[in-house]
Amino acid sequence: MEISFRDTPVERIKSDLLVIPVREKKLDDPVLRALDRRLKTHLRVRIEKSKFTGAEGTTLLFATLGMLPAGQILLIGVGASEMATDAWRKTGARARKEALAIGAAQIAVWFAPGQDSDNAAAALVEGTMLAGYQFNKYRSNSKAPAELKTLVLFRSGLKKTAAMQKSVDSAQAITPAVFLARDLINEPPSVATARFLGAQAETHCRGRGLTVEVWNKKKIAAMRLAGLLAVNRGSLEEPRFIRIHYKPAGKAKKKVALIGKGITFDSGGLSLKPSKSMETMKLDMAGGAAVIAIMSCLPKLGLDIEVTGYVPTTDNLPGHNAQKPGDVIRYRNGKTIEVLNTDAEGRLILADALALAAEQKPDYMINLATLTGACMTALGTQVGGIFSNNQPLADNLIRSSQEAGEKLWQLPLVKEYKELIKSSVADMKNIGGAHGGAITAALILEEFVGDIPWAHLDIAGPAFAESDNALCPKGGTGFGVRTLSKFLATL
Ligand code: BES
Ligand code: ZN
Ligand code: ZN
Numbered sequence: 001m002e003i004s005f006r007d008t009p010v011e012r013i014k015s016d017l018l019v020i021p022v023r024e025k026k027l028d029d030p031v032l033r034a035l036d037r038r039l040k041t042h043l044r045v046r047i048e049k050s051k052f053t054g055a056e057g058t059t060l061l062f063a064t065l066g067m068l069p070a071g072q073i074l075l076i077g078v079g080a081s082e083m084a085t086d087a088w089r090k091t092g093a094r095a096r097k098e099a100l101a102i103g104a105a106q107i108a109v110w111f112a113p114g115q116d117s118d119n120a121a122a123a124l125v126e127g128t129m130l131a132g133y134q135f136n137k138y139r140s141n142s143k144a145p146a147e148l149k150t151l152v153l154f155r156s157g158l159k160k161t162a163a164m165q166k167s168v169d170s171a172q173a174i175t176p177a178v179f180l181a182r183d184l185i186n187e188p189p190s191v192a193t194a195r196f197l198g199a200q201a202e203t204h205c206r207g208r209g210l211t212v213e214v215w216n217k218k219k220i221a222a223m224r225l226a227g228l229l230a231v232n233r234g235s236l237e238e239p240r241f242i243r244i245h246y247k248p249a250g251k252a253k254k255k256v257a258l259i260g261k262g263i264t265f266d267s268g269g270l271s272l273k274p275s276k277s278m279e280t281m282k283l284d285m286a287g288g289a290a291v292i293a294i295m296s297c298l299p300k301l302g303l304d305i306e307v308t309g310y311v312p313t314t315d316n317l318p319g320h321n322a323q324k325p326g327d328v329i330r331y332r333n334g335k336t337i338e339v340l341n342t343d344a345e346g347r348l349i350l351a352d353a354l355a356l357a358a359e360q361k362p363d364y365m366i367n368l369a370t371l372t373g374a375c376m377t378a379l380g381t382q383v384g385g386i387f388s389n390n391q392p393l394a395d396n397l398i399r400s401s402q403e404a405g406e407k408l409w410q411l412p413l414v415k416e417y418k419e420l421i422k423s424s425v426a427d428m429k430n431i432g433g434a435h436g437g438a439i440t441a442a443l444i445l446e447e448f449v450g451d452i453p454w455a456h457l458d459i460a461g462p463a464f465a466e467s468d469n470a471l472c473p474k475g476g477t478g479f480g481v482r483t484l485s486k487f488l489a490t491l
Helices: 030-039 042-049 086-101 117-130 160-188 195-206 216-223 226-232 280-297 346-359 372-381 392-406 413-419 437-444 481-490
Strands: 002-007 017-022 058-063 072-077 106-110 151-153 210-215 240-244 255-262 260-268 307-317 328-332 335-336 364-369 383-388 407-410 455-456
Touching: 002 160, 017 030, 017 086, 017 481, 030 042, 042 058, 058 086, 072 086, 086 106, 086 117, 117 151, 117 160, 160 195, 160 280, 195 210, 195 240, 195 260, 195 280, 195 307, 216 226, 216 240, 226 307, 226 328, 226 346, 240 280, 255 280, 260 280, 260 346, 260 413, 280 307, 280 364, 280 481, 307 346, 335 346, 346 364, 346 437, 364 481, 372 383, 372 437, 383 392, 383 437, 392 407, 392 455, 392 481, 413 437, 437 455
Parallel strands: 002 151, 017 072, 017 106, 106 151, 255 307, 255 364, 260 307, 364 455, 383 407
Antiparallel strands: 058 072, 210 240, 240 307, 328 335, 383 455
16 A cells, blocks of 8 residues: 655545545534535535534545545544544544445545644554455455555645654554464464464564574473473474564664463363353464564564564363373473463463573563453453553553553552462462452463563453454454554654
8 A cells, every 4th residue: 555645735636535534513624614615515415414423433425526536525523532543543444444345446534633643644554554454365255355555644734744754654564563463363273383373483574683483392392491391281283482583783772572472272271161262262372473473573663672572382282191280380490380270371381481581681571461361351352451560661561552552451460469379389370269360370470570670461352353343353453563563662
């Protein structure tokens, strides 16, 4: 999709589809009046006869019948308050859907943000691109989706600034990464194995400064990644440990470790899940997918920070050699965990990766994991939980998520709950009590990060959309990729 900025009045713009965001009850806006004059008041009459008020989510399509250079006009209601970045993202998505429905290949959007025009432009571009995602490779009757060729942002007097161009460029760099994460999550679990994820990391993480290592079982054993080996024992598939490194051309300002849970299918192991809960358990590598995806676009983002991505990956199956409740895992940093529920496997493989990452003494460690049903119960499917041992880091990530249009809500690391993970035979056990499951899981992870500023994003809810929405169809969402890109840019 080609993106351009134009300083053109509304009556002169030429495009298949002209998109005008309209604030609620602001139907006397000068831009609408200018259009109405050219349309010999037909537009006003049409609005009056319709239910269109500018309320959020309402739209009105109007054919110009040769009275304007643009073919059709789409009014998009954006609600009463001033348009925030999120509204621009949704406007882009709605415009894309409508363009597709009427076979328009070009969109021109009246671009008049009150403030923060750099982020507004990026959000508009991002929304337009994100809404184009489809996963059709397993449908026999799928046609290639119609292409949107151009997106023009225009108004009279619009000046493209360098900052605007830069933020649009990074939006264009980040959406293919979000799509990569979605693809990896949506792929059926017998295809998207640990080996497959390793191969995908090798395929997609290319470019200046990026190196990829994919460790096989032998190397994993040599590195004493005991949690990953334990979880893998019930499977015929070999595990993999993926390490992706990005080194900027110049001197790195900061060193960051990103760690993603890569359970390619979570059956629960011997602590087997009921079949209903298993239906979506191919999503359990969404954290790992987000890490591979963000790493893949770092050369394009060109940030001067050093980033290492770690993805421990295996499926969690109850095969004949599976780990058993009561088994104890001894980690490379000497700590031990008693496994009382093999379905609490994410923390077991993340512990290896966190311990390994901590040895490199990064400035920040951030892990993403579809870790607990409890977090989804607490925050629902739209909001991820964030836990951190460092408040400025948590604040920064939350701010980044807001800019990215992804929602994070902080949950506490309650020291008193450490009692709940005490084991009678080992340093800790892998489950807590009946309540606060998202917190006890986070407390286990915290044991492996030492004193490094760390944040844990529990993305069990938002990793997977249960139904279609404006920015993403049902399935993997790529949650976290956009937040991480914003966050890394702040360092
Ligand atoms: N992968 C699941 C968590 C999950 C649940 C993610 C639903 C997405 C949607 C995780 O491995 C798990 O099974 N956790 C258990 C932990 C429990 C056994 C302590 C859970 O949340 O029930
Ligand atoms: Zn599990
Ligand atoms: Zn899991």
